[in-house]
Amino acid sequence: MAVFVLDKQKRSLMPCREKRARLLLARGRAVVHKRYPFTIRLKDRVGGDTQTLRLKLDPGSKTTGLAVVREANDGQHILCLFELVHRGFQIKKALEQRRGFRRRRRSKNLRYRAPRFDNRTKPKGWLAPSLQHRVDTVMAWVERLRKFAPITALDQELVHFDTQKLENPEISGVEYQQGTLLGYEVREYLLEKWGRECAYCGASDTPLEIEHIAPRSRGGSNRISNLTLACHDCNTEKDRLPLAYFFATAPGLRRRLKKHGHTAETRLERVQRQQLSPLRDASAVNATRWALFNGLKITGLPVTVGTGGRTKYNRQRLGIPKTHALDAACVGPLDALHDWQVPMLTIKTTGRGSYQRTRLTQHGFPRGYLMRAKQVHGFQTGDMVKAIVPTGKKAGTHTGRVAVRKTGSFNIQTEHGAVQGISHKHCTVIQRGDGYGYHLTPSINHKGGAGQAVA
The missing domain is CATH 3.30.60 (Wheat Germ Agglutinin (Isolectin 2); domain 1)
Incomplete structure (x- = not known):
């Protein structure tokens, strides 16, 4: 790396x-x-020659992949790989808890808090806090990497699944879904929506085929909401049968359902429920993609966009394993990709703490109070520390994020688990807490296994 x-x-x-x-x-x-x-x-150098570096992004609802690559005549060479893990779910949960506290104060004869439903206006382009967090975090790391490397261009996977073009290819012409990328957008969307398993019998780790839920011969369309994935046996046995009749009468399906531990009633209900429901992760990505794209344009660097179908096409054509970071390296036009077997730095957003100083029970009553001071002996929760313990049961070197206590006996979260009761006298700050947790993952070899970690 x-x-x-x-x-x-x-x-x-x-x-x-x-x-x-x-x-x-x-x-x-x-x-x-x-x-x-x-x-x-x-210490002894000012300025120097630089080459063309690109920062590539693969935005996701839970994890965003980033890759810094160097352009050369023989293709692109990967320099660094990152995976940025978002905390949108934690933000949503915290807001729901705050909303519950406010409702309780208005309904339990406590301190009165007047409702504010008529005096709130949302600005143009407003996003929910859990979604805005994704945009802000990615933009923060784009700016941080620009300070560390002379990045000259940006590549973004603007859309993983363009649901409008999937529903109606005529939006920009049928050539959108033809050529070398034929079917990649549809297949990838269906794989994510149906959990990479047969929608009828639940079989996994088997080749899947695109199947029409309502048969074409009975008026079914090619719309994305009428498509699903089925194993070869289910696809052949269903043929022109209506969905409910297929689950009620097909003997082969009954045997396969029993083999995989499912019942016909539950699988039928699942297919009917999931048929019209959009993909949740795709909805989150679609809601934030343009906000992120506009933020990248403000940087003043040229921004090249691509689709998830092209990313998957590049990755499979070059024989590269699937990770969020390597997906980012495959975004956009790509002829060849070198040096992709490098370690990856996982960056997990942890936040900077909370103003709440009281722990609560499930009914909302206080059950304990946290200390008011943020720092203890110069250490703060979230700092990266290195503790060298000379003697005792915990003798050795421990490196990780620290959780401080008023007594001066800290807990350190290492790669191998939490180590409790480490005195502050043995600790040294490596890096101050910045709201992120870091973990270095070894490289991936050609067979998909982990390679040797780089010290």
Whole structure:
């Protein structure tokens, strides 16, 4: 994994290899500027030549992939891979809890709080806080990576599933779904919507075929809401049968349902319920894609957009495993991709704490109080620390995020689990808490397994 490099005036230079970074640090020509992502700052250099670097993004509802690549004559070379894990669900849950507190204060003869339903206006382009969080977090990391590397262009997967064009290809012409990308958009959407299993019998890890729920011979259309995925046996046995009649009479389906532990009634109800319901993750991505695109344009860098179908086509054509970060590297026009077997840095949004100083029971009554001070002996919850314990049951070196206590006995969340009761005297700050948790994942080899981690 490449190391970001800054000059003496903290301006970005071309990233270097880890071996060169070690030599610069050992010879005293550089100092560690930041641990995550690892960045060094040179002491004896100002400015330098740079090459064309692109930052590629694959936005998702739960995880967004980012990749920094270098353009060359023989294709693109990956320098760094990142996966940004969002916390939209936690934000939604916190807002629901706050809404419950306010309703209780209005209905339980407590401190009166007048309702405010008539004096609220939403600005144009307003997004729910759980969705706006995704846009803000991605933009924050785009700006942060621009400070660490001389990025000259941006690539974004603007839409994973363009549901309007799936419903009506004539929006921009039938050639949208023809050519080398024929069917990739539809197949990927159906795989995500139906959980990558047969919608009828629940079989997984088997080749799936696109199937019409209402047969074409009985008036069924090619709309995306009338399509599903079925194994070969179910697709052949259903043929022209109506859905309810197929579940009630097909003997082969009954045997397959029993084999996979399902009943005809529950599977029929699932298909009917899920047939018209949109894909939740796709809805979240579609709601935020244009806000993110407009934010990227404000940076002043050229922005190239692509679709999820092209991303999957590039990835399968080049034989690259599927991860969020590698999907980001495959966004947009791509002839060849090199050096993709590099470690990946997982960035998990953890927030910066809460103003709430009281723990509550399930009925909303206080059950404990947190300490008022944020820092204890110079440490704060969320800081990355390194603890060297010389003796005792917990002797050794422990590195991870710290949770402080008023007593000075801290808990450290390491890669191998939580270590409790570490004295502050043994701890040293590696990086101050910035609202994120970091975890380095080893590289992936050609067979899809984990390779050796880079120190």
